[in-house]
Structures are given as C-alpha cells and as structure tokens.
Amino acid sequence: MKLLEPDTPIDAFVVRACIHAGAMAHIYAVDYADATRGPGFAMVMKVPRMTASDGAENIVSFEVELQILPVLSGPYVPRFVAAGDLMRLPYIVMEYVPGQTLQHWIDAPERPSDHDIARLGAAIAQAAHSLHQQNVCHLDLKPANVIIRENGSAVLLDFGLSCHAHYPDLLAEEMRPAVGSPIWIAPEQVVGVRGDLRSDIFAIGVMLYELATGELPFGAPTTKGGLRQRLWMTPTPPRRHRPDLPAWLQEIILRCLEPEAARRYPSAAHLAFDLTHPEQVPITERGERTQGPGVRAQFKRWLKAAGMHYQPSPLPTQQIEEVPIVMVAVPHADVSDATLYSLRQAVARSLGIRPGARLACVTVISPSASSTSDTNRSETALQRQHVARLKQWAQPLDLSNHSASYHVIESGDVAQALVRYAQGNNVGLMILGAATHGLQMQRLIATVPMRVARDAPCTVILVKQQVPFAALGREEQA
Numbered sequence: 001m002k003l004l005e006p007d008t009p010i011d012a013f014v015v016r017a018c019i020h021a022g023a024m025a026h027i028y029a030v031d032y033a034d035a036t037r038g039p040g041f042a043m044v045m046k047v048p049r050m051t052a053s054d055g056a057e058n059i060v061s062f063e064v065e066l067q068i069l070p071v072l073s074g075p076y077v078p079r080f081v082a083a084g085d086l087m088r089l090p091y092i093v094m095e096y097v098p099g100q101t102l103q104h105w106i107d108a109p110e111r112p113s114d115h116d117i118a119r120l121g122a123a124i125a126q127a128a129h130s131l132h133q134q135n136v137c138h139l140d141l142k143p144a145n146v147i148i149r150e151n152g153s154a155v156l157l158d159f160g161l162s163c164h165a166h167y168p169d170l171l172a173e174e175m176r177p178a179v180g181s182p183i184w185i186a187p188e189q190v191v192g193v194r195g196d197l198r199s200d201i202f203a204i205g206v207m208l209y210e211l212a213t214g215e216l217p218f219g220a221p222t223t224k225g226g227l228r229q230r231l232w233m234t235p236t237p238p239r240r241h242r243p244d245l246p247a248w249l250q251e252i253i254l255r256c257l258e259p260e261a262a263r264r265y266p267s268a269a270h271l272a273f274d275l276t277h278p279e280q281v282p283i284t285e286r287g288e289r290t291q292g293p294g295v296r297a298q299f300k301r302w303l304k305a306a307g308m309h310y311q312p313s314p315l316p317t318q319q320i321e322e323v324p325i326v327m328v329a330v331p332h333a334d335v336s337d338a339t340l341y342s343l344r345q346a347v348a349r350s351l352g353i354r355p356g357a358r359l360a361c362v363t364v365i366s367p368s369a370s371s372t373s374d375t376n377r378s379e380t381a382l383q384r385q386h387v388a389r390l391k392q393w394a395q396p397l398d399l400s401n402h403s404a405s406y407h408v409i410e411s412g413d414v415a416q417a418l419v420r421y422a423q424g425n426n427v428g429l430m431i432l433g434a435a436t437h438g439l440q441m442q443r444l445i446a447t448v449p450m451r452v453a454r455d456a457p458c459t460v461i462l463v464k465q466q467v468p469f470a471a472l473g474r475e476e477q478a
Contacts, residue, residue, distance in 0.1 A: 004047070009033055011084060013045060013093060024049055024058045024160065030093060042096035043081055047089070057171075061160030062090055064170050068159045069094065072134060076127035076155055097155045102143035106210050114246055117211045118275045121252075123154040124204055125272035129426055131156065132197040132268060132316040135165040139194060141203035142184045143210075163195045165315045182221050187231045187259050188310055196313035197320075198261040201271055205256025205264075212249060213241035217257055231259055232305035234298070237289045248278045251287030259305065261313070266323035266356050269426035270403075273325060273358065276425070280405035323356040324428025329418050329452075330393055331433065332363045332386055339433050339465045340393060346431050346463045347394075351402055359397075359404040360425065361390045364417045367410040383408045415451035427458050434462045 003026060008015040013030045020027040030045040032038050048062040069092065070080045084091035105112050105120060112120070124146055131138055138145075140161040147155040161179055163169050171179045172194055180189045186202035209217045217235035221227050238253055239245045252274050258264045265271040274281050281287075293301070313319070328347050331339065351357055363386055390406040397404075411417035422430055434449055453460045 004028060010045070010089060010091065012037070012082070013043075015045060019044065022049075024061060029096065039079070039081055039095075041079070042098075043093055044096045046092045046094065050090075059090070060170055062092075064162060065159045066090075066092060067167055067170075068136060068162050068164050071164070072131070072136065072159075074130045074134075075153065076130045078155060078157065097147045097149070097157070099147040099149040099155070102146040102148060102207060102211075104148075106143055106207075106214075111214060111242065112211055114249055114278075117208060117249065118278060119152060120148065120154075120211065121204060121208050122272045122275035123148065123152055124156075124207070125201075125268040125275060126426070127154040127156050128197075128200045128204065129268035129272060129320075132200070132320060135316050137163045137195055137197050137316060138200050138203075139163055139179070139189065140181055140184075141200050141207070142181050143207060146207075165195060165317075169194060182227060183216055183218070185227065185230075186261070187305075188261055188313075190227045190231065191310055193310045193313065195316075196261055197267065197316045198264045198313070201256050201264050201268060202261075204268070204271065205253055208249075208253045208256065209235065209238060212238050212245055212253065215241055231308070232298070232301040233259070234293050234301070236292055239290050240292075243290075246278070247283045247287035248274075248281040250289075251281055251283055254286045259301070260308075267320050269320065269325055269428075270323070270358055273360075273405075273425055277405060277407075280407075282403065320428065322354060323358075324354065324458075325358045325360060325426055326350055326354070327360045327362055327418075327422055327425070327427040327430045327458075329430065329432035330361055330363050330390055332365060332389065335433075336465060339463075342463045342465055343431060343433060344393065344396060346461060348397055350429060350431065350461070351397070351399075355401045357402055359394070359399065359402050360407060360421075360427070361394055361404065362407045362409060362418065362421055363390060364409045364411055364414045367412060415448045415455070418452050419455045419457075423457050427456075429459050429461065430456055431461045431463060434464050 003018055003021070004015045006016055012033055014033050016029040016031065018026055018028050025046050025048045028045045028047065030043050048058050050059060063086070066083055069077070070083070078097050079095040081093040081095070083093070102120065102124070105116070124141070128138065128141065138156055138159065140158060141156070145157045147157060149155060161171060172192070179194070184203040184206045186199035188196055189199055206217055209215070218230050218233065219226070221229070235257055238250045252271070256264055256271065314322070326347065328343060330343065347359065351359060365382070365386060386408040387406045394404060407421070409417045409421060418430070418432070421427070430452070432449055432452060449462050453462065
C-alpha cells in the first residue's frame with residue numbers, strides 16, 4: 001500500500017503527516033474530522049503494509065495487535081481509540097506517546113551512567129510487569145518499541161508479535177517457529193515456545209547489555225544456526241568491554257541473559273526490584289567474571305541445550321503469584337518476643353510454599369529532626385543499626401532458595417510508608433503484626449494494620465501475637 005496523502009479522510013479521521021514508515025506498517029498523525037470531537041490526547045493511525053512484496057506476517061501481526069491492544073490498560077501502553085474494517089482498510093488509531101525511544105540512549109556518543117542504566121531498566125521492567133499482570137507477553141521488546149516519557153516512565157509499543165494467554169495465538173498457528181526480532185529474541189522463542197514472561201526479561205537483558213557496553217551480546221544473527229547459538233552461548237561479560245561497570249549491574253544483566261529461563265529473574269517485578277535497590281543485589285561469580293567460560297564449559301552447555309526439552313510456560317499471572325515479592329513489616333521498638341516470633345513463623349510458612357519468592361524486610365523509624373552533618377552521620381549509623389537488627393531477626397529463616405533484602409524507612413506515618421513501599425516495589429504479599437507498635441499504646445495505633453490492609457495493593461496477612469512460651473524458649477536456646 002502506497003503512503004496516504006496528508007488530509008486524506010478515513011472514516012471519522014483525517015490523516016496528517018506520515019511520522020514513521022516501517023517494514024511492517026506506516027504510522028500517521030491523525031485528527032478527528034469533527035473538530036469538536038476528540039479523546040483529549042494526540043492520536044496516531046497505524047496502517048499495515050500490504051503490497052505484493054510484503055510477507056503474510058504483516059497482516060497476521062496486525063490482527064494480533066488488533067486483538068490485544070484494545071484489552072490492555074494502564075499507563076505503560078498507548079490508549080486504544082478505534083480500528084478500521086479489515087476487509088476494506090485495516091488500521092488502528094491509538095494514543096500518540098511523546099518521548100524518546102530507548103534507541104536515543106543507545107546511540108548517544110557516551111555510555112549512560114550506571115544510575116541511568118538502572119533507572120531506564122527499572123522503568124522498562126515495571127512496564128513489562130504491568131503487561132504480565134494482564135496475561136500478556138510482549139515477545140518483541142527492543143529499543144524502538146520502548147518510549148521513555150519525560151517523567152522517566154516507559155511505554156511499550158507494537159504488540160504485533162505478542163501473546164495473550166486468553167486469546168488464540170495466531171502467530172503460533174500460522175507462522176514459522178521462531179517469531180521475534182533476531183537480536184533480542186529469547187532462546188525458548190527460537191524453538192517455538194511462546195507466552196513465557198521470562199522471554200521479555202531476556203530481551204530487557206539484551207537492551208541493558210547494549211546500554212552498558214555499546215555492544216550486542218549475541219551479535220545480529222541472520223541464520224537459523226546463528227539464532228540457535230543463544231540456547232547455550234554465554235555472552236562476553238560486560239565488564240570485559242567496560243571495566244568500570246559495577247559488579248551488581250553485570251550480575252543483573254547476565255542473570256537476565258541466562259539461556260535457561262528458570263535461571264533468569266522469575267518475574268519482571270524481581271528485576272525492577274534489583275535495579276531499584278542495587279546496594280541489595282547479592283554478587284555471585286556472574287557479577288565478578290571478566291572472561292567468558294572456556295571451551296570445555298561451553299561444550300557442556302551445548303550438550304545440555306541439545307538435549308533440553310522445552311515445556312510450555314505457566315500463565316504469566318500464575319508465574320507472578322508463585323514467586324511474589326514478600327514484604328514483612330518488622331517493628332523496631334516496644335515489641336514483644338512473641339510478636340517477632342509470630343512474624344518469623346508466618347514468613348517461614350509463606351516462603352516455604354513459594355520457592356523463589358523474594359523477601360523484603362522493612363522497618364519504619366521516625367524521621368530525624370535535624371539535618372546537620374553530625375546528624376547525617378548519626379543517621380547513617382542508625383540506619384546500619386536497624387539493618388543489623390533486621391538481619392538478626394531474619395537469621396533463623398531458611399533463605400537458601402530466596403533473595404532477601406533489608407530496608408529502613410524514615411516516616412512519621414507508618415501505615416502510609418508501608419503502603420507506599422508495597423506500591424513502589426510491586427509487593428505481592430505483605431505480612432505484619434495485628435498490632436505492630438507500642439504494646440502500651442495498642443488501642444491508640446491499632447488503626448495502622450487496618451489502614452495498611454485497606455490501602456495496600458497486595459494481599460495482607462495480619463499475624464496475631466500468640467505463641468506458646470515453651471516454643472519461644474526453644475527458639476531462643478537454638
């Protein structure tokens with residue numbers, strides 16, 4: 001289809017300038033023909049290319065996007081406006097999202113700072129997590145499909161290769177097994193497995209790698225054999241390209257790029273958490289390495305990949321629910337041993353049935369009244385003291401299959417601080433005492449757990465302060 005001329009009327013719209021001519025579609029600015037009508041935001045029209053030389057995937061991917069985009073919601077996707085008749089003139093009208101694509105940062109003459117890489121990555125991971133919560137996997141995440149708004153949030157574009165767990169997968173039914181962009185496609189996608197949210201995490205890892213180093217972890221393969229290499233290949237460690245890169249960032253990037261999906265982050269929420277709290281990232285051999293594995297190690301990985309049987313993945317929402325971020329609110333003053341014991345038992349039970357879940361231990365302290373340098377130093381010491389107490393409280397827990405982090409929040413409103421932390425960190429389950437502070441003032445502050453239970457964006461477990469004294473004594477002697 002040739003380009004539409006400016007001022008061409010189409011149904012209720014008037015086409016303006018073509019703002020993007022892609023391989024699979026043209027994007028036009030549009031307005032309503034009736035100037036009094038409008039959604040209150042700028043709009044674009046996406047029209048698929050359908051010339052004789054264009055492949056069937058153009059119209060199939062357009063049908064996929066037409067199926068998925070109208071049912072998506074939230075600030076991380078463009079708002080759907082209207083769609084055209086597939087038999088006459090297929091098009092989708094949607095919100096125009098102002099901002100820069102991620103390619104802007106990749107093409108910059110200097111590499112972004114570690115802080116900027118983490119900020120951008122966390123924004124993309126948050127957007128992906130929102131999709132996954134709606135049972136959608138994007139499966140074509142790449143710099144051109146990510147818009148960064150002025151406020152720093154990310155918006156994901158182009159759902160033509162996406163998969164919705166509750167809709168027919170037209171691409172899987174009609175197209176070749178490996179559907180995706182070669183540079184960013186995940187190993188399981190190469191062999192035809194679609195619908196795994198961890199495929200999007202792999203693509204985010206590729207983007208983080210390029211942001212950090214200016215290089216592509218797997219090059220730009222053009223053959224089936226080149227694509228299959230990522231089923232077993234380990235990319236050159238980012239610190240080999242950029243020695244000043246911190247170990248925590250390499251740890252995150254290489255975990256995203258693990259060939260086996262089970263070895264990556266279990267959800268985009270976990271990835272966003274690490275990028276937001278780099279000081280809490282546990283550094284393994286992955287983060288410290290400066291050389292790739294030797295020939296023998298690579299051969300073993302090749303043998304393992306050759307014999308691997310890829311299983312269909314669980315629903316995205318099910319995957320998220322199985323490995324939530326579990327937050328526990330640990331009181332720091334006027335708290336009984338029974339309360340601390342009961343909270344620990346509740347956390348142990350919750351983690352025990354959720355292998356791979358992340359634990360965030362949080363305590364809220366009153367803000368300091370002064371901001372002098374001496375006070376700042378004392379605040380740092382106070383923070384460390386409370387972190388040490390949190391670690392001591394968590395020590396009896398079996399955390400061998402879980403990541404754990406410790407956070408001290410300064411706030412005069414305990415309930416609000418806990419709710420905001422849960423909102424900002426995609427917490428899936430919060431555990432706190434039925435009365436979390438001051439045994440002498442329980443009647444006065446009993447509203448804290450009630451307010452948290454009312455306002456929290458997640459499941460809340462209120463733990464009753466009851467424990468047999470004999471059991472408590474046995475724990476203290478252990």
